[in-house]
Amino acid sequence: MKSSEDLVGGSGTFALRSSSAVRRNLREHVYDSVLDLLLRGDTAPGTRLSIDTIARQLDVSPTPVREALVQLERTGLVTRQTHKGYRVAPPLEHDQLMELFEARDMLEVTAIRLAASSENGLLPELRDAQERHRLAGEAVISAFGDGKKDIALTTEYYARDQEFHEVIIRHSGNRYLLGISNDLGALVHRLRRSVHRGVTDVREAIVEHEAIIDALATGDPDASARAMRSHVLKVRDRALHDAGDEKG
Numbered sequence: 001m002k003s004s005e006d007l008v009g010g011s012g013t014f015a016l017r018s019s020s021a022v023r024r025n026l027r028e029h030v031y032d033s034v035l036d037l038l039l040r041g042d043t044a045p046g047t048r049l050s051i052d053t054i055a056r057q058l059d060v061s062p063t064p065v066r067e068a069l070v071q072l073e074r075t076g077l078v079t080r081q082t083h084k085g086y087r088v089a090p091p092l093e094h095d096q097l098m099e100l101f102e103a104r105d106m107l108e109v110t111a112i113r114l115a116a117s118s119e120n121g122l123l124p125e126l127r128d129a130q131e132r133h134r135l136a137g138e139a140v141i142s143a144f145g146d147g148k149k150d151i152a153l154t155t156e157y158y159a160r161d162q163e164f165h166e167v168i169i170r171h172s173g174n175r176y177l178l179g180i181s182n183d184l185g186a187l188v189h190r191l192r193r194s195v196h197r198g199v200t201d202v203r204e205a206i207v208e209h210e211a212i213i214d215a216l217a218t219g220d221p222d223a224s225a226r227a228m229r230s231h232v233l234k235v236r237d238r239a240l241h242d243a244g245d246e247k248g
Contacts, residue, residue, distance in 0.1 A: 030060055031068040038077050038088065039158075040151060045090040049078060076187055092187070094240070100187055101236035105229060107180055108165065112212070112228045114172035116221040122171040123216060129167045130209050133160040137202040157202065164209055168228075201238055208234060 034054065037043060049069065055062045069086045072078045078086045092100065115122050136157040143153050162185060169181050208231040215227035 026060065027064045027067055030058060030064040031071060033058060034065070034068050034072065035077070038072070040155065043088045045088050047088045048084075049086040049088065051085070075183060097236070097240060100184065101232060101239075103180075104184055104188065105232045107177060107184065108168070108228050108232055109225045111169045111172040111174070111177050111181075112216070112224045113221045114174060114177075115168050116216055116219070116224040118171070118173060120171050120173070122168070123213070125171070126164065126167050126213055126216070129160070129164045130213060133157075133164050133209060134206050136160040137206050140202050161205065168212075204234065204238070205231075 034049075043049075051062045051065050051069065055065045058065070069078055069080070073080055073086070076092075077089055079089050080086050136153070136159075139153050140157045166178070166181065169178050208227075212224070212227045212231060215223040218224075
């Protein structure tokens with residue numbers, strides 16, 4: 001993935017492989033490329049996203065780029081102004097953050113109640129996902145300890161965090177919850193990359209995920225729901241605290 005300078009207007013090039021498989025999934029690849037640019041946090045809020053420039057850097061026509069930006073506008077990651085085109089969305093305001101976590105609380109708690117009530121092999125898959133999350137977290141902690149901020153390691157960590165929650169949502173047996181999760185996911189990751197996060201947050205998230213697994217192992221849906229709600233609310237509180245620090 002190229003930097004924001006490459007995709008937004010720099011001199012580099014980024015050509016997609018011209019295999020038939022990639023061409024069949026052109027829209028998805030363009031969407032993922034632009035989404036990755038936004039989530040990596042390399043582009044400042046308000047940065048103009050030129051359709052023609054992005055299309056040239058991705059070696060595609062403007063059409064799939066335009067379609068990707070339309071999709072991303074629905075997530076709130078980009079904004080569109082008449083006659084001015086698309087721009088990177090500003091950070092979420094306090095009220096937006098509260099609404100986002102209210103939605104996530106309803107989603108995650110409902111999903112884990114449904115998943116905990118069914119015998120569908122959830123725990124083994126979730127433990128595997130948590131092990132990957134833990135290893136990715138330890139890599140981030142190690143990098144911070146060495147005074148480094150490794151974007152690739154951070155991106156991997158958040159991907160493994162998202163995977164943990166997606167396992168639970170998939171095992172809820174409700175296809176619509178997964179769709180809602182996908183809509184919220186981009187906003188959650190945009191939030192995480194827009195505020196300062198250090199080693200403490202990673203350690204806390206690992207511990208909270210383990211508590212969720214322990215609650216699920218009891219077979220009590222209420223205990224599982226409490227553990228998930230506790231995790232979501234703690235993530236919310238850390239996000240609000242960090243967002244306040246950023247403004248200060």
